[in-house]
Amino acid sequence: xxxxxxxxxxxxxxxxxxTELRAQHNEARRVTFLNGEMVGNTWSDYSGISARVRRxxxxxxxxxxxxxxxxxxxxxxxxxxxxxxxxxxxxxGKGPLPPLESGRRELVDSAGTVPQS
Numbered sequence: 001x002x003x004x005x006x007x008x009x010x011x012x013x014x015x016x017x018x019t020e021l022r023a024q025h026n027e028a029r030r031v032t033f034l035n036g037e038m039v040g041n042t043w044s045d046y047s048g049i050s051a052r053v054r055r056x057x058x059x060x061x062x063x064x065x066x067x068x069x070x071x072x073x074x075x076x077x078x079x080x081x082x083x084x085x086x087x088x089x090x091x092x093g094k095g096p097l098p099p100l101e102s103g104r105r106e107l108v109d110s111a112g113t114v115p116q117s
Contacts, residue, residue, distance in 0.1 A: 012076045017055040017083060023067060024048050051079040056087030
């Protein structure tokens with residue numbers, strides 16, 4: 001199960017390249033009525049993790065529909081490997097990106113309802 005703070009997984013980042021680690025959690029609910037009678041009620045809940053690594057001006061990306069610590073290690077290694085492979089074919093490298101804001105952002109508890117017409 002994914003920890004609340006992704007900074008705990010920074011220990012798996014490679015030294016040198018710029019690395020982004022993102023978590024996602026999606027929920028979907030659907031209730032169906034026919035002639036005023038409920039005929040369907042479904043709910044789905046899924047999560048995953050993705051990583052993007054920038055090396056030599058190119059990005060390597062990997063994702064998985066699992067948010068375990070083992071999955072995080074695997075996708076970070078895969079994204080780093082993809083970036084290394086692509087950087088060999090990209091030609092002269094580019095410099096580092098400007099620093100980005102880091103920190104924690106809380107998840108949105110509920111999404112707004114789309115108006116029905």
